[in-house]
Amino acid sequence: MAARIVAAAGLSLLSAALLVALSGHSPLAAFGAMALGSVGSPHQIGVGLNRATPYLLAGSGVAICFRAGVINIGAEGQIALGGVGAAAVALLWPSGASALSAFAALIGAAAFGAVWAGLATAIHLGRRVHEVLATLLLNFVALLMVQQALAGPLGQFGAGFLQSPQLPAESWLWKAPELSAHVGFLIALAAAAALSVVLWLTPFGFAVRLAGQSRATAAYAGFSMPAITWGVMLLAGGLAGLAGGVEVLGVHHRLIEGFSLGFGFKAVTVALLGALEPLAVVPASLFVGLLEAGSLSMQRQIGVPSALVVVIEAVTMLFVLAATARRT
Amino acid sequence: MIDFLAAAVRIATPLLLAALGGILSERAGVFAVGLEGMMLMGAFTAIVGAWASDSSLIGVVLALVGGAAIGLIVAVVAVRYRADHMVTGLTANILAIGLTSYLLRVLAGGGKPIAIHLSPLAPWPVPGLADLPLVGLLFVQPPLTYLGALCCIALDLFLRHTQAGLTLRATGENPEAAFATGAAPLRVRMLAVIACGAIAGLGGAVLSLQQVGTFTDGMTGGRGYLALASLIVARWSPLAAALACLAFGAAEAFELRLQTFGVPVSSYVVQMAPYLIALAVLAGLGRSSRMPASIGRPLPWDR
Numbered sequence: 248m249a250a251r252i253v254a255a256a257g258l259s260l261l262s263a264a265l266l267v268a269l270s271g272h273s274p275l276a277a278f279g280a281m282a283l284g285s286v287g288s289p290h291q292i293g294v295g296l297n298r299a300t301p302y303l304l305a306g307s308g309v310a311i312c313f314r315a316g317v318i319n320i321g322a323e324g325q326i327a328l329g330g331v332g333a334a335a336v337a338l339l340w341p342s343g344a345s346a347l348s349a350f351a352a353l354i355g356a357a358a359f360g361a362v363w364a365g366l367a368t369a370i371h372l373g374r375r376v377h378e379v380l381a382t383l384l385l386n387f388v389a390l391l392m393v394q395q396a397l398a399g400p401l402g403q404f405g406a407g408f409l410q411s412p413q414l415p416a417e418s419w420l421w422k423a424p425e426l427s428a429h430v431g432f433l434i435a436l437a438a439a440a441a442l443s444v445v446l447w448l449t450p451f452g453f454a455v456r457l458a459g460q461s462r463a464t465a466a467y468a469g470f471s472m473p474a475i476t477w478g479v480m481l482l483a484g485g486l487a488g489l490a491g492g493v494e495v496l497g498v499h500h501r502l503i504e505g506f507s508l509g510f511g512f513k514a515v516t517v518a519l520l521g522a523l524e525p526l527a528v529v530p531a532s533l534f535v536g537l538l539e540a541g542s543l544s545m546q547r548q549i550g551v552p553s554a555l556v557v558v559i560e561a562v563t564m565l566f567v568l569a570a571t572a573r574r575t
Numbered sequence: 576m577i578d579f580l581a582a583a584v585r586i587a588t589p590l591l592l593a594a595l596g597g598i599l600s601e602r603a604g605v606f607a608v609g610l611e612g613m614m615l616m617g618a619f620t621a622i623v624g625a626w627a628s629d630s631s632l633i634g635v636v637l638a639l640v641g642g643a644a645i646g647l648i649v650a651v652v653a654v655r656y657r658a659d660h661m662v663t664g665l666t667a668n669i670l671a672i673g674l675t676s677y678l679l680r681v682l683a684g685g686g687k688p689i690a691i692h693l694s695p696l697a698p699w700p701v702p703g704l705a706d707l708p709l710v711g712l713l714f715v716q717p718p719l720t721y722l723g724a725l726c727c728i729a730l731d732l733f734l735r736h737t738q739a740g741l742t743l744r745a746t747g748e749n750p751e752a753a754f755a756t757g758a759a760p761l762r763v764r765m766l767a768v769i770a771c772g773a774i775a776g777l778g779g780a781v782l783s784l785q786q787v788g789t790f791t792d793g794m795t796g797g798r799g800y801l802a803l804a805s806l807i808v809a810r811w812s813p814l815a816a817a818l819a820c821l822a823f824g825a826a827e828a829f830e831l832r833l834q835t836f837g838v839p840v841s842s843y844v845v846q847m848a849p850y851l852i853a854l855a856v857l858a859g860l861g862r863s864s865r866m867p868a869s870i871g872r873p874l875p876w877d878r
Contacts, residue, residue: 318659374859381854387800387847388847388850391847395843554673554676557672560669561673565648569651572656
């Protein structure tokens with residue numbers, strides 16, 4: 248499994264080299280610039296870590312859902328609303344208790360994400376709407392809700408575009424001075440480790456794994472599929488919300504329209520790259536995060552469009568999907 | 576009123592073509608989540624083809640090719656290699672977003688996306704019919720709209736009245752039975768998904784070539800997903816899909832009206848309407864929407 252996934256990543260880099268050559272640049276120069284831009288300096292590594300953080304948080308949640316055979320595509324909306332939750336709590340938090348402000352804002356973020364995932368679950372289980380459609384359509388609604396929040400109660404008047412006022416400094420996440428990375432990555436690491444424990448060492452985790460292998464067997468063994476679905480969806484929603492909160496409190500220090508555009512898909516990417524194992528999602532999200540940090544400096548330095556990184560991610564996914572699907 | 580209907584038809588046309596492609600794919604047993612990417616790639620190849628060759632016809636042909644290419648990728652990964660249909664389709668959508676925006680910039684030689692501006696396709700009035708009151712507007716449409724209507728009727732006839740259509744439906748309901756009658760379910764599914772891509776690509780061409788005359792990053796903006804919702808609402812029937820798409824078109828046209836008349840409803844809330852309607856209808860159908868029986872189930876054959 249691991250060898251196949253690494254091979255898939257290699258094949259997709261090869262396809263990317265072809266695309267770079269098509270643009271008239273040297274693939275070696277492009278990849279060199281990308282590598283230097285991702286790990287060339289402590290600052291760049293910090294940028295990559297910050298990018299990997301929301302992917303790791305949301306991706307390990309998605310991994311648990313997929314493990315249970317619940318195809319949750321809703322991370323995009325859950326992350327976006329998590330950002331709203333964090334910003335709302337941080338702005339409204341009484342200044343007297345400012346020590347707890349960041350903590351409360353993260354709780355708010357997780358709660359918003361979990362509520363949105365819960366709504367999708369209720370529609371899915373209550374009305375038998377396929378979970379992919381329920382989560383997917385709610386993504387569009389969530390993104391519009393963020394815009395509505397920014398056009399109304401949370402917005403900064405006269406900013407020219409949709410964003411909130413800057414959040415109070417007490418709510419910002421702590422940053423490592425040299426690295427410019429915020430503490431969110433450590434939170435994400437802890438979450439992935441905790442999720443791995445839940446998956447492998449608890450009765451709930453056993454039920455999740457069993458349900459993913461065979462729903463009929465899980466039902467025969469007395470596990471309730473609706474209960475499993477609620478469990479994994481709320482967990483994943485909470486983690487995705489946290490991902491949005493960490494991005495807002497750690498990177499932007501305000502809520503900005505489109506701050507999490509495409510994060511939901513990245514979450515699915517790293518979950519599958521990590522073979523649906525929360526701890527393996529750590530290297531997967533680092534790969535994607537560093538790749539993206541590097542692609543920006545590749546675009547700056549030699550003019551290869553950074554959209555290339557989206558192609559690399561998608562092609563890697565396709566190879567991974569083809570290489571790891573069921574064999575009969 | 577006339578304007579309103581015209582707007583509804585205009586919005587419904589790309590949705591309908593994508594939904595028709597999706598029906599072909601889902602009736603053969605493959606979830607059509609990749610419609611968005613197929614449309615986007617079709618929109619891109621159509622406009623670039625028409626711009627490079629100075630011929631709309633070549634643009635339309637390339638839209639078929641571009642959409643079919645995404646269809647081929649989905650077919651290989653999801654059908655041949657048995658990956659999850661939903662995740663594969665979603666990935667194909669992301670691939671199309673990345674590839675089109677990358678190539679758009681490469682065409683301009685780097686940094687900025689190339690700016691292509693063509694005049695949108697002109698309407699072809701049908702002599703005699705175009706002058707009818709009210710329904711006349713249905714006969715003063717640009718060429719791809721007529722093509723969409725023709726595809727709709729042709730697909731309905733194909734599915735219900737041809738041997739190949741029967742084989743395709745059998746593949747989606749019970750591939751083992753289809754196999755027993757001598758059909759090749761794997762090949763049927765792959766062809767259905769590739770054809771789905773071509774037709775959805777045409778839907779993309781409607782957006783880029785026929786309606787605006789340019790291409791912008793991610794210009795399909797979720798229409799592929801709405802097409803997916805409308806084909807489910809239409810219970811996988813081409814003629815019902817036309818009605819469902821028109822209903823979505825009317826809802827969106829109504830939305831635009833609200834905004835121009837300055838009704839004090841936030842435009843963001845109004846924009847949520849199509850997705851909420853889709854969800855409400857799907858939730859309303861609930862258990863009664865019977866999918867093709869073997870949809871999403873991988874096939875046990877390697878060829």
